Amino acid sequence: MKNFKNFILDLDGVLYLLNTPIPGGREFVAFLRERGQNIAFLSNNTFLTRAEYTEKLNKMGISARAEEIVTSAFVAARYLSQLQPLARVYVIGETGLKQEMVHSGLRVVTRGSADFVVVGLDRKFTFQKMKKALTLLMQGAQFIGTNPDPTYPTHDGLLPGAGAIIASIEVCSGKKAHVVGKPFPFILNFLLELRGFVPEETVIIGDRLDTDIALGNNCGVFSVLVLTGIAREEDVEKATVRPNLVVKNLFEFQEILS
Ligand SMILES: [Mg+2]
Structure with a gap:
């Protein structure tokens, strides 16, 4: 656990539900910042721009910079402009x-x-x-x-x-x-390359087995399922997609890391 340097966090169901912060998210990001870890925010959601997501997170007391945010809209746009x-x-x-x-x-x-x-x-x-x-x-x-x-x-x-x-x-x-979006490897490979993250040193944290966890597993990135969004404990037992770790909330993951 201690060898991880890069933490990729999903947004909906991990840090907030629509406009309501999920307890533990703000504290977890502050904990990672204190330790000098690299952070990225990765969402399939295309309602807002990267700048708007930054503002939304900052308003919730979660420190974030636009360069740390990757959405499927951003990746699609970058991909097309390169093509x-x-x-x-x-x-x-x-x-x-x-x-x-x-x-x-x-x-x-x-x-x-x-x-x-x-x-x-x-x-x-x-x-x-x-x-x-x-x-x-x-x-x-x-x-x-x-x-x-x-x-x-x-x-x-x-x-x-x-x-x-x-x-x-x-x-x-x-x-x-x-x-381009989760669970297809394109978005995560794009992020890893953009930020210079090595898969073996990277953790992906999400609330959906079929997207976040499947994506981590597809790309050789350690996957952590947090039960504050879509997936429930009983889903994990039934699922064919297996996370590397399951935590009730980000407080619990923070405890494991410290
Ligand atoms: Mg989510």
């Missing part, structure tokens, strides 16, 4: 996703042709948007998905997630999206 600088992108998603595209120098278009169709969670998704995506894909645009999450948890219950929107477009177009 084709100044590309035209048609985005199905919310402001966080569109802003990251613009920050990476891509041109977000609503009319005419596009080089890429980028799809994330869009709470204003319509038949018209699906049709536009279909048309562009038939014209040869490349299909990128932010994350495959089937649902998104809120206090009002589950919302359909980005994965559901991506799937609808896959069905009508007959094309498979290249999905």
Whole structure:
């Protein structure tokens, strides 16, 4: 345990639930800072930009810098700008996703042709948007998905997630999206390279077996499941995806590390 230098933390279900901080998160990040550990925040969520996530965390008393935050929107934008600088992108998603595209120098278009169709969670998704995506894909645009999450948890219950929107477009177009987010290794490999983290010295902490823990296991990164979000103790027994460690909350993990 003592050899770990890098800690990658998921956000929803680990540090907060929507806008409510989860007890132990602030203390855990402060504990890591005190020890001079490297920290990264990794989320599939595309509602906000990196700057906005930084602000959200800081308001909760959790110290974070924008360079430490990696979202599937940020990774998709960086990836596309490397593939084709100044590309035209048609985005199905919310402001966080569109802003990251613009920050990476891509041109977000609503009319005419596009080089890429980028799809994330869009709470204003319509038949018209699906049709536009279909048309562009038939014209040869490349299909990128932010994350495959089937649902998104809120206090009002589950919302359909980005994965559901991506799937609808896959069905009508007959094309498979290249999905960059968790649990696909692309996002974690991107983060490891960006920060110069060695997998053997790195821990990933998350609340979902099917994304966070599967991702850690896929990339040779030590995986820690924290039971403050989606996964429950009984899920761990049934699951085929096994975390390296299960903790009730971040207080418990902090104790183990100290
Ligand atoms: Mg989570």
